[in-house]
Amino acid sequence: MVKYRKNRWTKEEEDALLAGINKYGTGKWMDILEDPLLWNQFVDRSNVDLKDKWRNMKNKEKSVTQKHNSASIYPGNTSHVVVKNEPSPN
Amino acid sequence: MVKYRKNRWTKEEEDALLAGINKYGTGKWMDILEDPLLWNQFVDRSNVDLKDKWRNMKNKEKSVTQKHNSASIYPGNTSHVVVKNEPSPN
DNA sequence: CTCTAGGGCTAGGGTTAA
DNA sequence: TTTAACCCTAGCCCTAGA
Numbered sequence: 089m090v091k092y093r094k095n096r097w098t099k100e101e102e103d104a105l106l107a108g109i110n111k112y113g114t115g116k117w118m119d120i121l122e123d124p125l126l127w128n129q130f131v132d133r134s135n136v137d138l139k140d141k142w143r144n145m146k147n148k149e150k151s152v153t154q155k156h157n158s159a160s161i162y163p164g165n166t167s168h169v170v171v172k173n174e175p176s177p178n
Numbered sequence: 179m180v181k182y183r184k185n186r187w188t189k190e191e192e193d194a195l196l197a198g199i200n201k202y203g204t205g206k207w208m209d210i211l212e213d214p215l216l217w218n219q220f221v222d223r224s225n226v227d228l229k230d231k232w233r234n235m236k237n238k239e240k241s242v243t244q245k246h247n248s249a250s251i252y253p254g255n256t257s258h259v260v261v262k263n264e265p266s267p268n
Numbered sequence: 269c270t271c272t273a274g275g276g277c278t279a280g281g282g283t284t285a286a
Numbered sequence: 287t288t289t290a291a292c293c294c295t296a297g298c299c300c301t302a303g304a
Contacts (some may be wrong), residue, residue: 094285094291118277122285137292144290182277184297208271227298229272234296 097141104129104144105138114142150160187231194219195228195235204232210226 108120117135121127130138198210207225217249220228 092285096290115278134292135277139280140291140293143280147289186296205272223296225271229274230297230299233274237295 098131101130101133102141102145105141107141108138188221191220191223192231192235195231197231198228 104126105120106139108116108123108126112119120138121130121133121135133141171173194216195210198206198213198216201213202209207228210228211220211223211225223231
């Protein structure tokens with residue numbers, strides 16, 4: 089099965105992704121994708137697509153920062169950190 | 179809050195896992211992990227990590243076999259069989 | 269409670285379309 | 287050539303059942 093064309097990200101989809109990251113943090117792609125307020129903003133995206141898009145947005149920001157030293161526009165850029173659930177206190 | 183980083187398996191760790199499977203059989207991950215000759219070969223691995231790694235090694239072998247029909251490179255690949263230890267003759 | 273089995277998800281390297 | 291979008295999959299998580 090071959091994918092014939094790329095599915096470009098819209099501004100609306102990018103906003104939904106950022107909103108999801110604000111709510112759940114990075115590394116919670118399935119949670120973001122299935123959020124009742126966000127899921128219908130995404131057009132044929134998988135959890136992996138969300139992860140890849142966030143990576144691209146970070147790379148873009150980084151190159152912009154290198155060129156212009158602009159401040160981050162993205163919330164909670166902590167992609168190297170994962171928040172682990174505490175074990176439920178039975 | 180826990181820092182997350184992939185911990186790639188080294189050749190030495192793989193060898194230790196295979197040696198453990200030879201001794202105890204598959205499905206004895208805690209026994210392998212705590213074996214006095216093996217435990218210090220593993221770098222920050224849990225019993226679940228050992229199980230997952232064996233699954234990956236099996237999958238890898240399977241795909242190689244499908245492509246090249248090569249013989250098994252793993253000792254005693256009898257994942258459905260449990261090998262019992264002989265009592266050590268002190 | 270601990271441990272295993274197996275499905276699910278992520279992280280990061282690799283690949284491709286444009 | 288460059289790179290956003292997409293693929294591959296090892297490694298790690300979740301949890302039912304023993």
